[in-house]
Amino acid sequence: MTTAQRTQPISTLLDPATVQSIADEVWPSLVGDGEAFVPVPVAPPGEVVSAWVDIVGPWTGSVVLTCSPATARALTENVLMTRPPVVVDDEDVADALGELANVLGGNIKSVLPGESRLGLPRTGTAPPRGRLDDVCALAGQWRGDFLTITVQGTAPHPSGTEVPQ
Amino acid sequence: MKILVTDDSRVMRQIVIRTLRQAGYDDHDIIQAENGREALEMVGSEHPDLVLSDWNMPEMSGIECLEALRASGSQVPFGFVTSEGSPEMRAKAANAGAIFLIAKPFNEDTFKDALDGVIA
Numbered sequence: 001m002t003t004a005q006r007t008q009p010i011s012t013l014l015d016p017a018t019v020q021s022i023a024d025e026v027w028p029s030l031v032g033d034g035e036a037f038v039p040v041p042v043a044p045p046g047e048v049v050s051a052w053v054d055i056v057g058p059w060t061g062s063v064v065l066t067c068s069p070a071t072a073r074a075l076t077e078n079v080l081m082t083r084p085p086v087v088v089d090d091e092d093v094a095d096a097l098g099e100l101a102n103v104l105g106g107n108i109k110s111v112l113p114g115e116s117r118l119g120l121p122r123t124g125t126a127p128p129r130g131r132l133d134d135v136c137a138l139a140g141q142w143r144g145d146f147l148t149i150t151v152q153g154t155a156p157h158p159s160g161t162e163v164p165q
Numbered sequence: 166m167k168i169l170v171t172d173d174s175r176v177m178r179q180i181v182i183r184t185l186r187q188a189g190y191d192d193h194d195i196i197q198a199e200n201g202r203e204a205l206e207m208v209g210s211e212h213p214d215l216v217l218s219d220w221n222m223p224e225m226s227g228i229e230c231l232e233a234l235r236a237s238g239s240q241v242p243f244g245f246v247t248s249e250g251s252p253e254m255r256a257k258a259a260n261a262g263a264i265f266l267i268a269k270p271f272n273e274d275t276f277k278d279a280l281d282g283v284i285a
Contacts, residue, residue, distance in 0.1 A: 029270030030180065079176060081183070095176040102174075102221075103269045106248025118221055118249060120173070 007059055009134040010151050013112055019138045019149055022107045030100060031078045031142070041139035042146050045071075050126035051097035053105035054154075057116025061134065061153040063105035064126045065097060071145040072097050094123040108151055128155040166284060167194040169213035171204040171230070172246070173222040177269075181217060181246055188273040190284050201225030205233050208241055215283060217267075220247035220254070231261045242283060246271070 016039070023037040045068035052064040067075070076088045076096035088096075098121030109116050129135055134153030141147055168185070172178045178197050185195070196211055198204040202225040204218060216234075218227040225233075231243050243263050247254070250268025258266045265279040 026270045029272055076176075080179060092176065095174050099174050099177050103248045106250075106269065109249060110251045115253060120221060120223060 009131060010059060010061060010136045010153060011133050013059055014108065014136045014151055016136060016138045018111060019104075019108065019136060019151065022104060022111075023138070023149060026100065026103050026107070027142075030103060031075060032081070035078065035142070037138075037140055037142055037147065037149070039138055039140040042141045042144065044146050048146075049097070049123065051094070051101040051121055051123040052126060053098075053102050053121050054119035055105060055109050055112065055116050056119070057109075057112065058114035059112055059116070059153070061130065061151065062127050063101060063108050064150045064152060065101045065104065065147070066126055066150065067097075067142070067147040068145060069093075071142065071147060074145075075100065075142065098123050104149060126150070127152075129153070130155045166215065167196060167211065167213045168284070169196050169198060169204060169207055169211065169216045169218075171198040171201065171216065171218040171222070171227065173199055173219065177219065184271065184273055184276050185280075188276040188280065190276075190280065193284070199224075201227055201230030201233075204230050208234060208239055213241060216241055216243045217246050218243065220245055220249060220258075228257065228261055231258075231263060235262050244279060244283070 020039055027035045027037050048066050049069050049072050050064050050066040052062045054062050072093050076093045079096040102121040106118055109118050130153030136151040138149045170178050170181050182195050198207050200222040220227040227245055244265040245258050245263055246267045248269045255266050267275055267279050
């Protein structure tokens, strides 16, 4: 029996309302006063970028933030409070999006049972999802633009074991 | 007063420094380190009066840095600013000699609560 079969899926450990309450604290603090992640889905953009952190413990998976590259840039400008003519570069965008995922991930880790370890934030194409029921996804928007927060189990390795962390 | 802000994220270092200013601690020297190892070296070379450190960093984590500082005899005041604020981590931080743990997300009031009495 693999670890993925033994452990409870995230859908039994975490509900979207808890993720939303964490986002409700993170957005005003990091993105700015009066800013909010609104859990009303909008159509996904053609191109997306993700930032995520891994959680390894009794439950193992990732907390993934996904939005369009333009939204990622706008989020970064807000986080850094930049004003024209100052522009943010790609490194800033990866850093800011990664920190948003990191803070969301750290808080989500805190409400999961048992002791877990949090990885360092990464950005790029989101890791593949695991079991269908091992996902807690919050589809929504920021300032009307597509943004999702997904807490997803690790995809099983083709050999049947977990992907090494 | 000299404050060493340690975080592998440049963005988060900027946010911590901005929040220090918003909390009224705006007339202090701020120096920065990118990980625990760099912070450990800078405590020796720069002699900060306070270290504010992330927990989870490459090279050397914040808790490893604190343990190395205490093992070397340094008693520099040390507080965590981290995305993880579980009771277990707070206990681990306190046992290692941290004087506070500020969990992200934070605001200027969180900083004031933790730092009043620590920063002159």
